[in-house]
Amino acid sequence: AQSVTQLGSHVSVSEGALVLLRCNYSSSVPPYLFWYVQYPNQGLQLLLKYTTGATLVKGINGFEAEFKKSETSFHLTKPSAHMSDAAEYFCAVSDTGFQKLVFGTGTRLLVSP
């Protein structure tokens, strides 16, 4: 069965600092991996996804993630945090056959001025 582990339920950074949100996955087949962001009282918005090909994936709002098969990781980074990045971030892995996402428990990003 597929699973996702997000290390750290809360991550605090200062505005302008590097953002690093960790995600490790378990999958018996080559995975499809996603990062979503959720703002308060809203649904989920896709930041980026990895399906095949280039292992460094660029997304919206300056975020990127690198798929590392040897480490079974898909960490999310952003070089410089902005106050508007404060939200909850979810890593997810997809079953290859169907539209079924398995989510991590989420990481709340706090950005201080």
Next chain:
Amino acid sequence: KAGVTQTPRYLIKTRGQQVTLSCSPISGHRSVSWYQQTPGQGLQFLFEYFSETQRNKGNFPGRFSGRQFSNSRSEMNVSTLELGDSALYLCASSIGTSGGSETQYFGPGTRLLVL
């Protein structure tokens, strides 16, 4: 292009009642998936419908059911509500023909409170 819409946005029910939630996918999308989000269990997959057929199902009791109409709109129903059913219910749509690599676009959710 309009996004995924869910109605109602907020709902209050009492234990034992039943509830129906509605989801209208993005135009042209034929797959609709439902997820439950709670503080304790996080985001969990309920089921997915494609062309009016349930194609995949999560580990929820039979009180949770759904259906999809010919226009791809979907409804989910929860019967005999329990306090633990209080959650944000998210609907997501995708084209549905390319498997797990497709992006699922999420609606704003319906927040259900069971008293």
